[in-house]
Amino acid sequence: MLILQNISYQHENKDMLFQNIGFTLNNHDKTALVGNNGVGKSTLLKIIAGELQPFSGQIIQNAKPYFVPQLFGQFNDLTIAEALQIKEKTASLKEILEGVVTEENLQLLDDDWTIEERCNEALSYWQLHDLDLNQKMETLSGGQKTKVFLAGIMIHEPDLVLLDEPSNHLDFAGRTLLYDFIKSTSITLLIVSHDRTLLNILNKTLEMTKNEISVYGGGYDFYSEQKKVENNALEQDVQSKEKALKKAKEKERESIERQNKLDSRGKKKQEKSGVARIMMNTLRNKAENSSSKIKDVHAEKISGISEDLRQLRSSLPAIDQMKFGFNNTSFLKGKTLFKASEINYSYGEKDLWNESLSFEILSGDRLVIKGLNGSGKTTLIKIILGELNPTKGQITSLAKKAIYIDQDYSLLNQNLKIYEQAEIFNDSGLEEHDIKMRLNRFLFSRNDWDKPCNALSGGERMRLMLCCLTISDEASEIIILDEPTNNLDIQNIEILTAAINEYQGTLIVISHDQSFLEQINIGKSISL
Structure with missing residues (x-):
């Protein structure tokens, strides 16, 4: 025990x-x-x-x-x-x-x-x-x-x-x-x-x-x-507080308008009845104090509801707070992006694969590369990316842009700050406020923008990488993920899964996480 x-x-x-x-x-x-x-x-x-x-x-x-x-x-x-x-x-x-x-x-x-x-x-x-x-x-x-x-x-x-x-x-x-x-x-x-x-x-x-x-x-x-039951209840609490906040603000506005009308009527009545100036000043001060008290009462109530709402929202799962917004307009589903005919690769005199590989990757495909450790998965990825040429066979590559994301998110420059890293991917000339708005979508608030990338957790690096992909003007036709869930907790795996399922381009994954593969709807496989 x-x-x-x-x-x-x-x-x-x-x-x-x-x-x-x-x-x-x-x-x-x-x-x-x-x-x-x-x-x-x-x-x-x-x-x-x-x-x-x-x-x-x-x-x-x-x-x-x-x-x-x-x-x-x-x-x-x-x-x-x-x-x-x-x-x-x-x-x-x-x-x-x-x-x-x-x-x-x-x-x-x-x-x-x-x-x-x-x-x-x-x-x-x-x-x-x-x-x-x-x-x-x-x-x-x-x-x-x-x-x-x-x-x-x-x-x-x-x-x-x-x-x-x-x-x-x-x-x-x-x-x-x-x-x-x-x-x-x-x-x-x-x-x-x-x-x-x-x-x-x-x-x-x-x-x-x-x-x-x-x-x-x-x-x-x-x-x-x-957790779904609890989060649904939490969402209902959030919505209830949002309604209460809206109602409190409306009541504040109505009360102030009503008090202003009463003050205005009182002032006109006093002017008509010829009240002395010193008395007018006293009555005006009383009216101002009354309005101020009304504002204070409502402000205190609104502040309390706002704080309750802030705490409730902070308890929501991160995925419920995020907005992805990938640009999927340029993908032509079914277009051939990569074709391999009887390819192999040799280190020295020995072929890496016992049987040469032939396969075709189409736009919109979702495929997994399977194989034991040391079976040549990384080598095949490098061939698809054009970083290596096969020593045997023929390849045809028609993809304009492919991006490789490893489990350490090495595409991110560890020496940059979060906002600086986002700017690197800004090839479409977005204004500063647009970049910051995208960062906010991925839960990087004003307090995070100057944080160095080397201080980020695995989940934070993943969210920043996804954010950078949405900032880039030219959407990647192929995204390759190498063991993407290894350094993520369950909440961040759910965020990654939701983002991937919104992306309509071609996805190639190396992963041993069977649940993850099922949830991102893998339809093809290459076995090494």
Whole structure:
């Protein structure tokens, strides 16, 4: 069992990341932890794992958890055995089996006589047959590093496992293994992920915000339906407040007009009756004070309603606040944009693909490029973009403009500020206020325009990239997305999905996120 009570975490600069949050995990629970980017999900996992200390609060757990992190660069200088913290045990077992039965070796082994067998079984399950435990982590791909730490679960046999975006670097085969493992294991799991297929395997969902963790029974689809109900209620509250604000402003106007008429009548009456000037001034001051009080009462009421409305609107999902506005007028559906006939590419003397490729890309197509890690997906993209020529076969390219967007949004200049970056894409001569209006559409307010691009989260970079595409005068006939959901939370995946579904040009995607592929209506595939 895991219990968190009133946990808070403060950055070194004294900014509070989250405060007074808590939840309980029961034995054998399989639980998702979801929330917007930057809310502190990964930090919370590190606190539970003991890698970070909370600012305040208490953690009650009956066993040390096993943690699979999202990033592995810190392990590059270690061997696989060192990264998994099994080097001393495996080395001691080897020496004991060779006859070196010392007290030190026996203590290090700690009666764990099946450690080698579990290592072999774990590496075999995660399809890492060819790896040596003495191999350096830096020699492995991202997917292999993830699998190494997933193998550590079987090796260490913990009661509680913390997983931070475990499917990020896995191909389809690796994800299938992960899903099967999660379904079959009885270990207690707490998983941070945006992979909706994975999230639907789990039996409980925790939604994390800065100030609380809300519990939803069931997987992601159940959670999503519950959120829709809550958001519909929130939208109705917004509309109700908008009506109340409009009514309050009308009442203010009517009251002021009525008071002005009364004051005007009173003044005329007083002038006709010959009231002394000093008395007239006194009566005028009283009338002005009365009007001022009426204005103050209404202003206070309007201010209160406006603040309530602002808070309600800020609680709306970002996608409900956004407007995309892609220019789709120049696309001629069905036009041939790219044709490949028996193409291949060779590094040295060996062809990259066992069978040469022949395919056609039409305007309006939505296709996915499938293949295992190292199968040549990036090479094919470069051929489509005209950055490489095939060493065999023929290609015909008729697309006027194609744009490649990788998972790090490298098209954005990290040294520029947000407004400066938007200006780079302004090839149609938009006025400054038009650019700023587009930025506002994508939730970049006046306070964000001078923020440097290198300070943006993955979701913010994605929104800025989409904004820049709408600013550009010449719409891209082909947009190529390379693992676009890897660094996004669920809310930003929904924003990206909505934007893509509004775009009517040709879309080429490399992705292992099956839910995402279904939602953007992929109709064709190229398998490598």
